[in-house]
Amino acid sequence: MNAFLYGVIGQTYQRNSYTVRGSKSFVKPLKLFKANNITNTLIACTNDNQQVNPNPDLTSLLSAPGSLLLHDLETIHQLVKDMKEESFENQKEDDDSKIFGRTLTEQKFRFLQDLSGVIWNEKVAEALKHIRELTLTQFPYEEACMMISPEQGKFLSFLVRAIGARRCLEIGTFTGYSSVCIAAAMREDNESILYCLEHNESYARTAQREWTSAGLLDKVRLVLGDAMTALQNLAVEKRGWFDFIFVDAEKEKYREYYEISLALLRVGGVLCIDDTCWSGRVADEKYQDSETLGIRDLLDFMQQDSRVFACPIPIFDGMVVALKLPTTSHCDKSQILLSQKIIDVEGNIAVGKTCLVQSLLSRLETRGMTPCVFEEDPNHAFLAAFYDKPETFGFSFQMYMLKLAQQVVIKSQHYLFRDSSNVALIDRSVWGNRVFAECNYHLGNFSREEYEIYESVYNETQFQPDYLIYLDASPTVCLERAKKRGRSAEQGLQLSYLEALDTFHLQHLISTIFEGRVKVLVFNCHIFCTAEQILEKMRGDSYDCKLIWNDQSTERKEYLWFLHLPEDCYYKMAKGMTNEEWFDLLYSWNLFQTTEITDICLPWLTSQDQVTSYQYQAFKRLVCFALSASITVQFYKHIK
Numbered sequence: 315m316n317a318f319l320y321g322v323i324g325q326t327y328q329r330n331s332y333t334v335r336g337s338k339s340f341v342k343p344l345k346l347f348k349a350n351n352i353t354n355t356l357i358a359c360t361n362d363n364q365q366v367n368p369n370p371d372l373t374s375l376l377s378a379p380g381s382l383l384l385h386d387l388e389t390i391h392q393l394v395k396d397m398k399e400e401s402f403e404n405q406k407e408d409d410d411s412k413i414f415g416r417t418l419t420e421q422k423f424r425f426l427q428d429l430s431g432v433i434w435n436e437k438v439a440e441a442l443k444h445i446r447e448l449t450l451t452q453f454p455y456e457e458a459c460m461m462i463s464p465e466q467g468k469f470l471s472f473l474v475r476a477i478g479a480r481r482c483l484e485i486g487t488f489t490g491y492s493s494v495c496i497a498a499a500m501r502e503d504n505e506s507i508l509y510c511l512e513h514n515e516s517y518a519r520t521a522q523r524e525w526t527s528a529g530l531l532d533k534v535r536l537v538l539g540d541a542m543t544a545l546q547n548l549a550v551e552k553r554g555w556f557d558f559i560f561v562d563a564e565k566e567k568y569r570e571y572y573e574i575s576l577a578l579l580r581v582g583g584v585l586c587i588d589d590t591c592w593s594g595r596v597a598d599e600k601y602q603d604s605e606t607l608g609i610r611d612l613l614d615f616m617q618q619d620s621r622v623f624a625c626p627i628p629i630f631d632g633m634v635v636a637l638k639l640p641t642t643s644h645c646d647k648s649q650i651l652l653s654q655k656i657i658d659v660e661g662n663i664a665v666g667k668t669c670l671v672q673s674l675l676s677r678l679e680t681r682g683m684t685p686c687v688f689e690e691d692p693n694h695a696f697l698a699a700f701y702d703k704p705e706t707f708g709f710s711f712q713m714y715m716l717k718l719a720q721q722v723v724i725k726s727q728h729y730l731f732r733d734s735s736n737v738a739l740i741d742r743s744v745w746g747n748r749v750f751a752e753c754n755y756h757l758g759n760f761s762r763e764e765y766e767i768y769e770s771v772y773n774e775t776q777f778q779p780d781y782l783i784y785l786d787a788s789p790t791v792c793l794e795r796a797k798k799r800g801r802s803a804e805q806g807l808q809l810s811y812l813e814a815l816d817t818f819h820l821q822h823l824i825s826t827i828f829e830g831r832v833k834v835l836v837f838n839c840h841i842f843c844t845a846e847q848i849l850e851k852m853r854g855d856s857y858d859c860k861l862i863w864n865d866q867s868t869e870r871k872e873y874l875w876f877l878h879l880p881e882d883c884y885y886k887m888a889k890g891m892t893n894e895e896w897f898d899l900l901y902s903w904n905l906f907q908t909t910e911i912t913d914i915c916l917p918w919l920t921s922q923d924q925v926t927s928y929q930y931q932a933f934k935r936l937v938c939f940a941l942s943a944s945i946t947v948q949f950y951k952h953i954k
């Protein structure tokens with residue numbers, strides 16, 4: 315007998331009439347599977363299909379993308395040989411709900427559980443079991459079958475853990491089965507979060523109870539309401555932010571969900587789309603209903619979409635997983651790079667960036683990472699011409715440098731994407747470039763119109779390092795170092811230029827710290843800091859901003875004292891204060907005289923939610939003002 319058993323794992327396509335109608339060889343396995351509550355339904359055919367399959371639905375099913383040749387008959391027989399046949403006779407053959415989604419307890423199928431308990435600990439396993447039972451017994455069959463199968467749940471956990479996801483999103487939560495699988499597998503740190511979009515309040519409440527009993531409530535953020543509205547809101551702030559997105563809501567909107575999900579996903583993130591077989595209907599043109607069309611259109615579209623690498627998975631009712639690829643554009647707003655992999659080293663000319671980057675390079679290598687340095691390498695003649703006549707070449711040179719920096723963004727993205735151990739060390743990025751451009755504009759080397767052009771091109775660039783390491787030294791020290799290294803283009807370097815650059819660097823540094831999106835380490839480099847010191851700080855990292863002094867000199871402390879704020883400042887920030895109150899507060903704390911600074915942290919940067927964006931901005935402005943008032947008066951006089 316030359317028979318094959320085809321199956322879509324866990325699929326409930328079965329109409330028993332098909333499956334028992336064919337060869338006797340697979341009737342027994344089928345019965346045994348059912349008797350043992352195995353969700354898999356096998357669809358079988360002989361080597362000449364017609365004998366088994368007079369029904370056109372089965373033909374289309376077998377040709378559907380989700381169909382999978384599981385085993386030859388002998389393997390199936392081997393698989394079921396120890397199964398018990400008890401109670402099978404009493405089961406109503408086509409009572410789908412009896413078979414659908416039962417928890418698998420048979421030894422043979424223990425692989426469906428997380429035996430190590432590492433990902434699905436006891437609470438999670440219990441919750442998953444409970445959700446299945448509750449959903450199958452308390453919801454009508456048509457609703458209950460919206461829940462993903464246990465195998466899919468495990469697959470979701472697998473994917474999330476495999477990519478180390480911690481920022482996840484689910485579109486369509488229902489009673490919470492898939493969300494528990496995702497949340498349980500997210501990276502175990504405080505930043506891990508799963509956004510769950512669901513518009514049905516009663517489903518959402520059920521899911522919430524399950525998150526609580528699974529011990530996952532603090533990792534899940536429910537967004538109750540229309541998913542598309544929620545997605546549009548997320549797209550304002552969280553483009554390129556998510557590591558993993560699971561799409562499992564209205565099929566008619568799949569194309570729209572796909573597009574917006576892709577924008578929300580980071581490069582290297584994974585998108586998983588459910589129900590892509592849709593009981594085989596997607597493959598059968600006879601079905602033209604809006605849901606089938608929604609899925610079919612998306613699949614057709616994805617085949618041509620070079621933004622992703624997609625793979626169909628014939629599991630339950632089919633899934634497609636898609637990996638978001640890097641593009642060749644620096645200005646795709648959704649191109650946020652892989653997290654924890656970019657270190658941007660910034661600072662004034664000759665402060666010591668290149669030395670530090672080189673020593674970081676070798677240190678990271680000894681720690682099993684594969685770092686690569688990315689830097690702009692400008693044409694030296696052009697650089698010399700710019701130093702010689704900044705008012706003539708200011709704009710063209712800065713535009714040229716911006717272009718080089720944008721290429722660095724693209725190159726580093728591709729590098730990071732290639733291997734998970736890769737780390738990009740950037741020796742001055744677009745961040746530093748902008749500081750130079752702004753400074754040159756203020757020095758009169760750009761016209762206003764030119765500066766606006768620069769800004770518009772700069773604003774197209776999407777760049778988000780994980781760490782910004784700022785090396786700080788006074789302009790005098792930088793000038794000495796520039797002279798020492800003796801680059802010919804830098805021979806005419808003026809102290810006044812370094813002072814101007816210093817001020818703009820510090821202002822940008824403050825803005826960056828206060829935006830709170832990047833971890834900032836500020837190193838006092840009057841004495842060179844070592845790579846070991848920096849790595850040490852990164853390793854023990856629990857702050858969002860650190861100011862680190864590696865010597866006792868006080869010369870520069872006055873520039874940065876304002877970062878050291880008393881504890882109750884955080885509390886007051888959340889209370890809502892006017893600009894004037896803030897100003898008084900700053901004075902009352904006598905901050906302008908503070909000289910004692912050690913490691914500092916700005917804890918509210920991790921919880922921006924407590925602070926309104928107005929307060930945030932107001933605070934930022936005040937600090938900038940304080941800086942310019944107390945430190946840079948001289949500089950402004952100078953440039954005016």
Ligand SMILES: C[S@@+](CC[C@H](N)C(=O)[O-])C[C@H]1O[C@@H](n2cnc3c(N)ncnc32)[C@H](O)[C@@H]1O
Nearest residue numbers: 460461462486487488492512513540541562563
């Ligand atoms: C297929 S079920 C999700 C099943 C769930 N992922 C699981 O494994 O248990 C789809 C869910 O999406 C929700 N939904 C459908 N349209 C929605 C919309 N426009 N906004 C928010 N939720 C929606 C439904 O209420 C339903 O709970």
